[in-house]
Amino acid sequence: MSFFESLKDYADITENRLSQILNQKDGGADRLNEAISYSALGGGKRLRAYLVLEFCNMLGIDKENALDYACAIEMIQAFSLIHDDLPAMDNDDMRRGKPSNHKAFGEATAILAGDSLALDSFAVAGRNAKCNKEQNADAVILLAEKSGSLGMCGGQQIDIDSEGKRIELEELLRLVDLKTGALFSCACTLGCIAANASEEQKKAANDFGLLCGRAFQITDDLLDINSTAEELGKTVGKDELQEKSTFPSLLTEKGAFEYAENYIEKAKKLLAIFPDNQAKTNILEFCDYILIRKK
């Protein structure tokens, strides 16, 4: 399968498994479970799940082994979007072309839905029946480190602190490596854990993810300037409104895109230590996709 076919296929596989996980729940609160499914299911490109599964594939191991890790990271991603959209955070009413979670369920339930997705994700990763407990313990530690105060949440805080300020490129990169890069590198490394990869391969996967995260953030910044809300399915022009320092504001649009191309070039080189196969070809195409994506 080509990259785009795989991306679609893996998104479906992840969606089905996630739906199974969320629907087999026995107990809890109906309204909370509804709010969780509302944001965790039925949308998104599932890029992080794709990376988990394709890295596992590239290492010659059945991607089924990594599927629950893929679901776990998508739950973390869904949690972060719910909390990002809250009035006290980005105050966003739209997400993926529909009302954001707090608009649909109210703030209290949205906070709890985000919390639940974050917490439940560790049970999903920790219980992955296709991997052993050592792998699952490693996966959980990685997931926690990449999403918590030294990962994604730390990045969100730096993002908030830098609103209305001009920050230097170095600080912007630190922000982006945490806010965006952390989950990309987590995804690639989770695929490696499921495949029992070497430490060298895990390190390369981690760095690959960080570079892709930078390039992804740059194209995100550019789309925020050049797209309509309709095209993107979310609010646009936010960065300027929030007076955020972004790659285009520091480097011009053209300069920012050149940075993205440069990061992608470096990222591709890191794949040299992995076996050559269809999965690798697809991951190389994923790199190009980051640069040309329209949403």
Next chain:
Amino acid sequence: MSFFESLKDYADITENRLSQILNQKDGGADRLNEAISYSALGGGKRLRAYLVLEFCNMLGIDKENALDYACAIEMIQAFSLIHDDLPAMDNDDMRRGKPSNHKAFGEATAILAGDSLALDSFAVAGRNAKCNKEQNADAVILLAEKSGSLGMCGGQQIDIDSEGKRIELEELLRLVDLKTGALFSCACTLGCIAANASEEQKKAANDFGLLCGRAFQITDDLLDINSTAEELGKTVGKDELQEKSTFPSLLTEKGAFEYAENYIEKAKKLLAIFPDNQAKTNILEFCDYILIRKK
């Protein structure tokens, strides 16, 4: 050491280890790390940590083995209090006699501090160097299940949904088992995991925690009626204000207390399968303490 000496001692040990964990962090966002320490350190009775450590002790295993699990559950407890206090939730300005997290750091940072504590706790439990990876994987799964949508968060949602409504005792018990009991039973079972206890012992520890959770919630309800904010270090009279069904409102104060006594009696009986020693004597005293506590 007697129960009260142990409670104090174990709180100090947990506080020290937690402080070490939070202060050895390298990176992230300063303001976020500050907000995390503000709520995670310097306060609370650390009852959940106490149960983790004393159950491990009772099983004849050095409580040091369980210390990082104790820290992890206290991080989950701290996260839940931060999010509970948010304007969209209980809207509480005071916590442990000082401004609640969002009053001190603003809502956005408080949301992220809660998120971070929740997420980071899994790295702490998952990396417990005194236990093996199998134990750590089990600990993480338990922590996630007891705190997520089928545990504490599910209970919070039922609590919100039942505001202003009269609910029956059965539904109140379901609520309390999730909102309060889940973390108590998690704590007791974490101590068992650190001590490689039998499945039978883990089951007894789980049920013991649920019963203590019920008794604890009843005395919490009674203190909410009969204490001052100064005595309690948090807002009082909330339940009536929020028109919540509580044990006293359903059973009268006297009736509610009798229920608490009954739960504690049952809880004590569950300890029969554990070895007799000082730790067990202390846990029995902990049971009595739940009934007589003044804050």
